[in-house]
Amino acid sequence: LKIKLRSRGGVQMLQSNSFRWLVLIIGLMIGIAVAAVTGSVPPFADRPHGVPPPPGQKATLTIPEAIADQAKPTFSGPLGEFLVTPRVAADFPPCPGPLKRTENYKFHELYSPVFGGRLEVYECANGIIPYVAQDYGGPGKRYFVGPAKVPYEGPLDRLVLLTIGGHSAIAQLPIPGFPRSLRIVAIERFPTSHLPGILVGVDNVDMSLKDAAATVARMMGVQP
Amino acid sequence: MTRFRLLVAALSVLLIMSFSQPGNKAYAQSRSFGTDTIRFIGAKQGVNYDSSPTLGERWCWVTNQSNGTGWHGYWVSNAEIVPNPPEPIYGNALDEVAQLYAYNSSSAFSTYCPSVNPPGSDTPLAPLAQFRVFGKTDNPQCTAVNPCTSLVALGRSGTYAVTAPCSYIEVDLYDAGTYGTSSLPDGTRGNGGDWKGMSRMIHAMGRASWNATIFVAQNGWILTTVDDAGSVVKEQTTCPWTQPSGYHVHHDFHAFNYRDVVFVEQEYSPCAHQHGFALAQSDANG
Numbered sequence: 001l002k003i004k005l006r007s008r009g010g011v012q013m014l015q016s017n018s019f020r021w022l023v024l025i026i027g028l029m030i031g032i033a034v035a036a037v038t039g040s041v042p043p044f045a046d047r048p049h050g051v052p053p054p055p056g057q058k059a060t061l062t063i064p065e066a067i068a069d070q071a072k073p074t075f076s077g078p079l080g081e082f083l084v085t086p087r088v089a090a091d092f093p094p095c096p097g098p099l100k101r102t103e104n105y106k107f108h109e110l111y112s113p114v115f116g117g118r119l120e121v122y123e124c125a126n127g128i129i130p131y132v133a134q135d136y137g138g139p140g141k142r143y144f145v146g147p148a149k150v151p152y153e154g155p156l157d158r159l160v161l162l163t164i165g166g167h168s169a170i171a172q173l174p175i176p177g178f179p180r181s182l183r184i185v186a187i188e189r190f191p192t193s194h195l196p197g198i199l200v201g202v203d204n205v206d207m208s209l210k211d212a213a214a215t216v217a218r219m220m221g222v223q224p
Numbered sequence: 225m226t227r228f229r230l231l232v233a234a235l236s237v238l239l240i241m242s243f244s245q246p247g248n249k250a251y252a253q254s255r256s257f258g259t260d261t262i263r264f265i266g267a268k269q270g271v272n273y274d275s276s277p278t279l280g281e282r283w284c285w286v287t288n289q290s291n292g293t294g295w296h297g298y299w300v301s302n303a304e305i306v307p308n309p310p311e312p313i314y315g316n317a318l319d320e321v322a323q324l325y326a327y328n329s330s331s332a333f334s335t336y337c338p339s340v341n342p343p344g345s346d347t348p349l350a351p352l353a354q355f356r357v358f359g360k361t362d363n364p365q366c367t368a369v370n371p372c373t374s375l376v377a378l379g380r381s382g383t384y385a386v387t388a389p390c391s392y393i394e395v396d397l398y399d400a401g402t403y404g405t406s407s408l409p410d411g412t413r414g415n416g417g418d419w420k421g422m423s424r425m426i427h428a429m430g431r432a433s434w435n436a437t438i439f440v441a442q443n444g445w446i447l448t449t450v451d452d453a454g455s456v457v458k459e460q461t462t463c464p465w466t467q468p469s470g471y472h473v474h475h476d477f478h479a480f481n482y483r484d485v486v487f488v489e490q491e492y493s494p495c496a497h498q499h500g501f502a503l504a505q506s507d508a509n510g
Contacts, residue, residue, distance in 0.1 A: 046365050047258065047372040048400065052439040055449050059379065059434035066433055087382060087429070089389035122388075133387035136426060137394075140387040151383040153432055175433050177404075178378050179416040180396050185385050201386040204394060206416065 065176035072155035080161040081168040081187060086153040090144035093196040095124035105132050110141040110198065112219040138202035139219055145191050148199065152183060164213050165222025169201075171209055180206040186216045258363025260374045260440045262397075265356040267425045267453075267473040268322040319472045322350040339470040348456050348471040353428035355379060355395055355453040359440035371439040371446045373400040375420060381430040381454055390463040391429040393454045396422050400437060426474035427463075430454025 061067050075084055099122040105111050110132040123129050133140025150170055152159060158173040169186035185201035200219050205212055210224075217224035325336035341349040359374050366372035378396045383389055402417035430453050439446040456471045 047363060049366070049370050050373050050437065050439060052371060052437070052446055052448055055447055056451050057436070057449055058452050059431055059450050060436075061431075061434050063435055066435070070433065087391070089383055089385055131387045136384050136387050136390055136392065138384070138386045142386050151385050151389065153382055175380065177435075178380055178396070178433055180378075180394075180419070180422070181380055183385060199386050203382075203384055203386065204380070206419070 063177035066178065069155065069158070069176050072157070074153055075156040075159055079156075079159060080170065081148055082161075082170045082185075083147040083149045084152055084159065084170075085149045087151050088149060089151045090142075090149040090199060091146045092130045093128060093143055093145050094126065095128055095130050096126055097124070099124060102129065105129060108132060110143070112139070112141065112200075112221075114139055114215065114219050137204050139200075139215060140202070141188065141198055141200045141219065143196035144199050145196050148185075148187050148190075148197065150185050160209070162209075162213060164224055165217050165220060167220060167222070169213065169216065171212065173209070180204055182207055182209065182212055184209075184212045184216055186220065188220050258361045258366065258372075258440075258442075260359060260361045262375065262438065262440075263358040263360075263445070264423060264475075264477070265358065266320050266322075267353045267355070267428065267475055268320050268350050268456075271322075271324055319474050321470065321472045324349065339472060346458075351455045351471075352452060353393060353425050353430070353454040353456055353473050355393070355423070355425075355436070355450040357438055357448050358445035359438050359448065360445050361440040361442050363440075364442050366441045368441045368444040368446065371441040373437050374440040375438040376400050376403040376417075377436045377438055377448075377450075379430070379434045379436070379450065379453060381428075381432060383429075388463045390426050390459055391454075391457045393425040393428050393430050394422055395424070395453075397438070422478040424474075424476050424478065425454065426476075427456060427459055427471075428454040428473050429457050 061070065074086055076086055077084060102121050102123040104123075105119060105121040106117075108129055110129060112132075115132065115134040119132060119134065121129060121132055128143070131140055131142035133142075150172075152170070152172040154172055154175070158175075160171045160173060162169045162171060164186050167186045167188060169184060171185075172181075172183040174181040181204050183201070183203045183205075185199055188198040188200045189195070191197035201216055202212065205215075207215070214224045321337045321339045323337050325338075338349050340347055355377070359371075361372065361374065363372065376398045378398070379393060380395075381391070381393045383391055397420040398416075399418035399420060404417060434450065434453070436448060436450050438448045456473060458471075
């Protein structure tokens with residue numbers, strides 16, 4: 001009814017507008033069809049293809065920043081209060097075997113509520129519990145004697161000394177290109193003639209250094 | 225009408241952008257289409273008794289012992305650890321050795337899963353720890369002759385610092401379409417992405433870092449292998465397992481984002497010989 005009331009020019013304008021919209025819609029449909037055929041837009045997107053290597057491939061590294069990192073010499077030696085000993089962890093106090101599973105750990109000095117429950121905790125034949133942890137990779141606490149060895153393996157520029165709530169700590173920053181490889185350890189207690197020392201930390205996490213340090217602080221019950 | 229015009233305009237802009245930059249960064253970052261299934265094969269290579277090109281060689285797992293010092297013997301869903309008093313079942317973990325001879329009902333170590341050679345010695349019979357997976361997808365664009373990339377595998381190895389000083393090989397799995405797209409503001413992490421989980425082998429050690437790409441196809445299982453991911457080791461004392469009780473690889477899988485990882489084959493039975501374990505990895509569609 002409104003159209004009838006418009007002028008002749010107004011009707012022509014409406015027809016012209018409709019024609020433009022028709023062209024746009026047709027163009028749009030053609031575009032969608034082309035996108036679907038070429039696979040250039042999700043959800044029509046084609047996935048990247050490739051040729052898998054033949055069975056029996058060797059472990060290789062093709063991430064440039066990781067290759068550059070591996071080309072640097074691995075640090076070994078004293079660093080702050082720590083002794084960096086690649087792939088060799090700190091010594092435990094005497095722990096004669098066989099190790100025996102124990103459920104009696106929640107009031108142990110190595111336990112932290114951060115670990116949660118249902119832990120796999122072992123007790124030596126002499127009654128010592130050498131470590132308590134949520135997982136092999138931590139978060140966890142362990143006893144040590146002798147120097148505070150850390151089994152970190154990397155160049156010096158990825159090893160960072162820091163202090164967490166007054167405690168000496170060391171972090172191994174992630175391998176470039178390997179996000180979940182930040183490691184951090186703090187010395188909660190140095191060993192004495194009658195007490196083993198305590199190391200606390202976590203291995204291979206996807207955290208910022210600040211958050212990892214905060215986690216270690218919580219395990220020690222201190223402010224970061 | 226105004227809203228309709230806006231919609232058409234937005235769609236047009238998107239279309240123009242899609243054609244102006246084919247294969248650009250945004251495209252690379254998009255989640256890929258399809259649901260992929262990744263089947264892990266045991267880290268210890270045994271014998272392929274079925275001549276199957278896809279199931280891989282058989283391996284043995286060792287059941288829990290009643291005295292609490294036994295090995296993990298179950299591979300169940302990634303869900304919670306299931307209490308089974310007095311021994312909890314450690315779901316998501318098993319200890320494996322290669323199966324080299326036909327199964328029989330007697331003790332595995334002394335017969336078909338010998339672990340060391342000769343018996344009672346300190347020499348591992350199958351020293352290599354391997355990372356091997358088969359991949360499949362429901363995306364028809366991915367074929368056996370032209371497979372698609374599914375996951376980026378980032379392997380690393382070392383010794384744990386604050387718990388049992390056990391050796392490990394950890395393999396993080398990222399969606400290949402999103403790997404390298406996120407970082408933390410303080411620069412302590414880069415190249416992250418859509419993490420799908422971590423396959424881990426303990427009591428084995430390899431090179432500090434390596435990477436591989438896992439491929440998938442719709443019309444067949446695509447094998448991806450890293451044959452020298454590491455070797456079995458004796459371990460320091462105070463790692464819960466040390467020689468001479470039998471070289472093995474503890475294998476588990478960590479996936480905290482349970483939504484994307486479910487098992488398609490569950491192995492509850494403490495059978496002495498199995499083919500492998502598998503998981504389905506949802507790769508797309510949010």
